[in-house]
């Protein structure tokens with residue numbers, strides 16, 4: 375399965391977002407015009423068939439196989455640019471929120487953070503790329519006071535982000551092998567946030583239901599306050615349907631897409647798998663809410679599994695908060711007739727859209 379779209383084919387100032395997911399590759403090409411992000415083309419190619427498994431199932435392909443698939447995708451989607459940003463799988467990265475000593479001087483603060491970070495990263499620091507963000511401490515309304523409050527401040531909350539050099543090397547070889555010039559590699563959840571979370575907002579929980587895993591995190595003031603990867607994804611629903619219904623994987627995949635959690639849960643298995651996912655989501659939600667003494671205002675579903683039929687209703691019943699499905703293409707300009715399609719496929723492309731939006735800022 376693959377689908378492609380070639381909307382407008384102009385060359386100048388075009389950028390590309392490349393999402394290397396566990397089950398498929400996705401690309402989104404945007405161009406900036408009068409401050410708008412114009413959608414030029416997008417495409418997706420399932421990795422399964424390239425690695426001896428089925429569409430919708432996660433794969434573990436070599437860099438060479440991913441490169442070949444990406445080349446096919448770039449050609450079939452008629453991508454006309456090589457300037458891109460590439461996603462880093464959340465499962466291959468480490469995010470930790472730590473409290474460190476506060477320093478007023480930014481340069482000193484940087485030194486403190488980079489020294490202290492060593493204690494929290496479970497591998498030698500020279501084996502990883504390290505990044506960090508300072509978490510805004512007060513509510514926006516209190517920021518006016520920040521200057522006077524600063525001297526009494528003793529700690530600062532820092533989100534440490536580490537990615538193993540091997541993972542980056544793999545991604546770099548894929549990008550170079552496919553003839554692309556990647557100017558950054560970004561952990562997928564940051565790309566998704568850019569594409570689907572409106573800012574400024576109350577705390578929002580994002581749930582990215584991928585093929586191999588479900589990524590869940592709470593975003594507050596544009597910063598990730600808590601994050602967790604659940605090693606259950608939409609591929610497990612297909613497998614469960616296949617076993618319980620005694621049908622092949624492709625048949626189960628089709629059933630999953632057709633019914634989802636609908637028709638009074640006739641399939642049974644999707645609900646079982648989602649209840650496992652949701653019990654972990656609930657744990658993350660409670661940990662956030664007790665730790666930060668704030669409630670999450672809404673849940674945003676994204677990823678291919680995020681469009682599962684009746685998932686929204688099921689989640690609303692489980693969590694009793696506002697639930698919606700991500701619409702990342704809303705941040706792009708596209709012909710009106712494309713809208714219904716873009717809304718439907720959007721969640722799967724959230725990471726690629728977010729990457730392309732960041733890349734556009736460079737133009």
Ligand SMILES: Nc1ncnc2c1ncn2[C@@H]1O[C@H](COP(=O)(O)OP(=O)(O)OP(=O)(O)O)[C@@H](O)[C@H]1O
Nearest residue numbers: 395396397398430584585586587608609677678679
């Ligand atoms: N309409 C649908 N209903 C239910 N599931 C769907 C639907 N469309 C796609 N999926 C499932 O979503 C999964 C793919 O989602 P996505 O493309 O977000 O995953 P990925 O990015 O490759 O994986 P990961 O994020 O785990 O690395 C597949 O398992 C697919 O079967």
Ligand SMILES: [Mg+2]
Nearest residue numbers: 395396584677
């Ligand atoms: Mg994904």
